[in-house]
Amino acid sequence: xxxxxxxxxxxxxxxxxxxxFKNKDVLTDRHIPNTIPHREEQINQIGMILAPALRGxxxxxxxxxxxxxxxxSVTVKYITQELxxxxxxxxxxxxxxxxxxxxDTEYRLLAELSRMLGKEIPPTGLPTDEVYRIFLSVLNxxxxxxxxxxxxxxxxxxxxxxxxxxxxxxxNQELTNTKLSIIGISNDTAFTDKLDARVKSSLSEEEIIxxxxxxxxxxxxxxxxxxxxxxxxxxxxxxxxxxxxLAAQEHGDARRALDxxxxxxxxxxxxxxxxxxxxxxxxxxxxxDLDRMVEVVKAQPRQSQAVLAxxxxxxxxxxxxxxxxxxxxxYEKICQSRGLKTLTQRRLSDLIAELDMLGVINAxxxxxxxxxxxxxxxxxxxxxxxxKIKKILTDNYLLTNGLFLDKRKLHG
DNA sequence: GTCAATTCACATGAAAGAGACCACGGTCTAGTG
DNA sequence: CTAGACCGTGGTCTCTTTCATGTGAATTGACGA
Numbered sequence: 001x002x003x004x005x006x007x008x009x010x011x012x013x014x015x016x017x018x019x020x021f022k023n024k025d026v027l028t029d030r031h032i033p034n035t036i037p038h039r040e041e042q043i044n045q046i047g048m049i050l051a052p053a054l055r056g057x058x059x060x061x062x063x064x065x066x067x068x069x070x071x072x073s074v075t076v077k078y079i080t081q082e083l084x085x086x087x088x089x090x091x092x093x094x095x096x097x098x099x100x101x102x103x104d105t106e107y108r109l110l111a112e113l114s115r116m117l118g119k120e121i122p123p124t125g126l127p128t129d130e131v132y133r134i135f136l137s138v139l140n141x142x143x144x145x146x147x148x149x150x151x152x153x154x155x156x157x158x159x160x161x162x163x164x165x166x167x168x169x170x171x172n173q174e175l176t177n178t179k180l181s182i183i184g185i186s187n188d189t190a191f192t193d194k195l196d197a198r199v200k201s202s203l204s205e206e207e208i209i210x211x212x213x214x215x216x217x218x219x220x221x222x223x224x225x226x227x228x229x230x231x232x233x234x235x236x237x238x239x240x241x242x243x244x245x246l247a248a249q250e251h252g253d254a255r256r257a258l259d260x261x262x263x264x265x266x267x268x269x270x271x272x273x274x275x276x277x278x279x280x281x282x283x284x285x286x287x288x289d290l291d292r293m294v295e296v297v298k299a300q301p302r303q304s305q306a307v308l309a310x311x312x313x314x315x316x317x318x319x320x321x322x323x324x325x326x327x328x329x330x331y332e333k334i335c336q337s338r339g340l341k342t343l344t345q346r347r348l349s350d351l352i353a354e355l356d357m358l359g360v361i362n363a364x365x366x367x368x369x370x371x372x373x374x375x376x377x378x379x380x381x382x383x384x385x386x387x388k389i390k391k392i393l394t395d396n397y398l399l400t401n402g403l404f405l406d407k408r409k410l411h412g
Numbered sequence: 413g414t415c416a417a418t419t420c421a422c423a424t425g426a427a428a429g430a431g432a433c434c435a436c437g438g439t440c441t442a443g444t445g
Numbered sequence: 446c447t448a449g450a451c452c453g454t455g456g457t458c459t460c461t462t463t464c465a466t467g468t469g470a471a472t473t474g475a476c477g478a
Contacts, residue, residue, distance in 0.1 A: 107457065124457045125435035301460090324422065347461060349423065365423065369471025372421025 012272070019231050020269045020276060026229040027262035029255055032077050037224060038217045039075050042208055046079050049206050053145040054087050059181040061169065061203050065189050066210025069253030072185050073151050075210070080147060091142055093117070094149045097156035106164045109156070110135045117142065132167070136174060143177040153184040154191045162199050169202040212252030218244035221254055222261055230265065235276045239264060242281045260284050290385055296358050297389050302396065303343055306334050307351045309398040311361060312390060315379045323374040324349060338397055352377065360389075 025031050036043065046062070053059045066072045080092040093116050097103040102112050110131045111121040119138040121131055139146065148168070150156065157165065171180050184203055192200050213221065222240045240261070247257030263284035268276040297308065310330040314322050328345050335342040343351075352375060356363040362378040379386065393399040 105458070122435060124433060125455085127456060130456095303460095343460095344462060345422080346424090346463080350461095353423090365468090367469040367471090368421085369469075370419060370473090371471070372419085373468060373470085374420095374422050 020234045020265050020274060021229060022231050023229055024262065024265070026225050027258050027265075029074070029258070032074060032081065033225065035224070036071060036075055036078055037220050038213060039071050039210070042075055042210060043079060045208055046076065050079065050083055050147070053083065053090050053147065053181075056089055056145060056179075058172070058179040059145065059147060060205040061181055062183045062206040062208065063192065063204040064183065064185045064208045064210065065187070065191075067187050067212055067251050067253070069247070069251075069255035069257070070187075070210040070212055071254060072187075072210050076149055076151075076183060076185065080149065083147075089144050091117075091144045091146045092149065093146060094151065096151045098152040103150075103156045104159055106160055106167075107131055109160075109164060113148070114138050136171070139171070139180065140175050140177050144179075146178055146180050147183060148180060149183045149185065151185045152187070154186045154188045157191075157195070162195050165199045165203060166196060169199060213248070213254055214252060215244050215248035218247055218252065218254060218257050222257055225258065226261065229262075230276070231274075234265070234268075234274060235261075236278070238278050239276050239281055242278050246281070246285060256288075259288055263287055286384075289382070290388060293360065293381065293385050294388050294392065296360060297392055300355075302340065302398075303347075304351050304355065305393055305396055306338070306340060306398050307331055307348060308355060308360065308389070309393045310334055311355075311377060311379060312386065312393070312399065322377045324352060324377075325374065327352065327377065334398060349375075 026033075046064075049062060050059055064072050064076065077094065080094070083090050084092050093113055095103060095109070095112060097109075103109040107124075107126075107128050110128075111123070114121050114131070114135045117135075117138045119134060121134060153165075165182075165184075168180070168182060182203060189209075192204055195203070219240055222244055226235050226240060243257050243260040243264070246260060247253050250256050260281060261284075264276050264280040267280045267283055267287070268274075297305070300308070307327065310327045311322065313330060314326060319326065324345070328348055331348060332342050334340070352361070352363055355361045356377075360381070362380045363375045365373065366376050367373045381389070390399055
């Protein structure tokens with residue numbers, strides 16, 4: 001890009017010639033709106049359950065279900081914020097369990113909670129017992145009604161098991177000044193079935209369900225937000241309808257609807273237009289998927305990228321029905337030629353499963369009778385995404401331009 | 413033709429090791445008054 | 446005398462290996478009609 005056009009861009013921004021957005025933050029999931037449409041019932045229910053905290057009574061533990069983008073987190077944040085504003089006797093601790101390095105282990109969760117309560121704990125080095133003891137004492141010194149919200153609680157239990165939940169639910173017995181309640185938020189409705197019976201009964205004293213939004217509801221949400229987010233007249237009604245319709249197809253995911261709207265706006269802004277049209281929504285949808293996948297692949301460790309490189313090579317050399325064994329053979333060759341340590345097939349199997357979970361590849365276990373059991377792997381990504389991924393892998397020296405093995409070479 | 417046993421190619425689970433990182437307490441050392 | 450460097454011990458965390466067990470349908474082979 002020449003320096004002249006760069007200057008032009010900055011000047012346009014500075015002089016406010018292009019102003020699609022009034023306040024873009026409104027369209028992110030950090031933003032907590034003043035009203036949450038179509039969630040009045042849940043707000044009332046949760047409000048009634050939490051209200052006793054204002055009188056200093058212990059609040060029932062609660063479990064909240066609903067698929068992604070149904071407004072669980074934002075509703076809970078909204079209510080608890082109000083609660084905290086109303087009374088000095090309530091303290092809210094909100095933890096997103098999916099965040100890396102927050103709840104990967106029992107130690108880290110306790111350390112994070114202690115940190116929120118004003119007591120720093122070193123990232124490692126202390127025995128877990130000691131961290132637990134510190135957390136207990138700092139919690140007890142609060143002399144308040146502490147409400148602990150564990151968002152995406154299923155992610156945590158999957159990683160570290162439900163022991164920690166058992167410990168947390170039993171904590172009240174050891175607390176003299178403070179009362180602790182737990183709100184678990186999960187998008188896996190079958191989640192509690194996997195829990196230990198004791199944890200399940202004490203954690204789900206109350207259960208609230210958030211159903212997915214339909215297209216009309218999504219449209220209302222987007223309309224409400226877009227008034228604050230966009231400059232007047234910047235967004236056509238058709239754009240909102242389209243974003244709502246696309247997100248409704250994706251299980252009524254409001255987060256996706258908001259992302260679509262925000263990116264459409266950004267794209268319009270970048271093409272120096274003041275009006276967001278449906279054309280930008282199409283491009284936004286494409287960009288959303290592409291960006292997500294590229295980020296996922298970039299974040300993968302080298303070994304995992306090597307596995308992906310093997311898969312792409314196999315696909316491009318015309319292999320059908322790619323199996324774990326095929327990948328392992330090619331992966332070994334790639335490692336050898338790139339001076340990379342070769343992992344065992346056991347580990348490779350896990351890496352393939354991880355790539356599948358991330359949606360980069362599509363793998364499912366099949367039994368081929370006498371010919372064993374294996375995973376059959378497919379690449380379901382759009383061609384432009386594959387090209388981007390290939391670029392990343394080429395940059396990391398895991399793929400070479402234009403070099404694809406043929407079948408004979410592979411098996412020979 | 414029927415049916416149980418066998419077989420294959422991994423999947424999956426559990427346990428343990430390696431190496432990085434960190435806290436903490438004790439010891440050593442060089443600088444200062 | 447003291448601050449700072451250094452070391453050993455004991456802890457966590459992540460990634461990985463090793464070992465053991467599980468899986469499920471095609472194939473095989475014995476058996477009987």
